[in-house]
Amino acid sequence: NAGVTQTPKFQVLKTGQSMTLQCAQDMNHEYMSWYRQDPGMGLRLIHYSVGAGITDQGEVPNGYNVSRSTTEDFPLRLLSAAPSQTSVYFCASSWGNGSPHFGPGTRLTVT
């Protein structure tokens, strides 16, 4: 199993550009989630999904969209990138409310 995979690993965007961070898991996990990690802030939940077709907002959802059309994939879309979205983004998946398995992360810089 590849576990949780994320692409790209690194990305630089200009303010106002849009992009999609990809996340896929091959463990047939129901739950998937997106976190952002900033220095001194820990991991903050952006959006999550408890199954295909179901998504909900976390702590910091503004500026991000998600969809869950399949069990395996959970892309995160930045609609109009802002410097405040410079961060490391982690995707995670789990069985039910069990301990999440994290992907390797995407390091995003918005200039």
Next chain:
Amino acid sequence: GQQVMQIPQYQHVQEGEDFTTYCNSSTTLSNIQWYKQRPGGHPVFLIQLVKSGEVKKQKRLTFQFGEAKKNSSLHITATQTTDVGTYFCAGPGNQFYFGTGTSLTVIP
């Protein structure tokens, strides 16, 4: 909303010294989990505590869950350079609410 606070934010220790990080929640937790993140890496699950007053050990790591299930601690005995990283606690919610983390530096 639920908050999980962690102290200290940073800790530098000499190799061989002990290290402790503390996690406090504003609400009672059904369980608490601990994660380790190596520099440049992703969080990796270490352990879950469920019962009030529970103590679990993993080699030199000791995890405790408070009697009121609102706080927890991770203690590392005789730190080694391989212990370097950031340690997070996390409480359950819609997904998981992570503490701010404690970054441990071990000086050889």
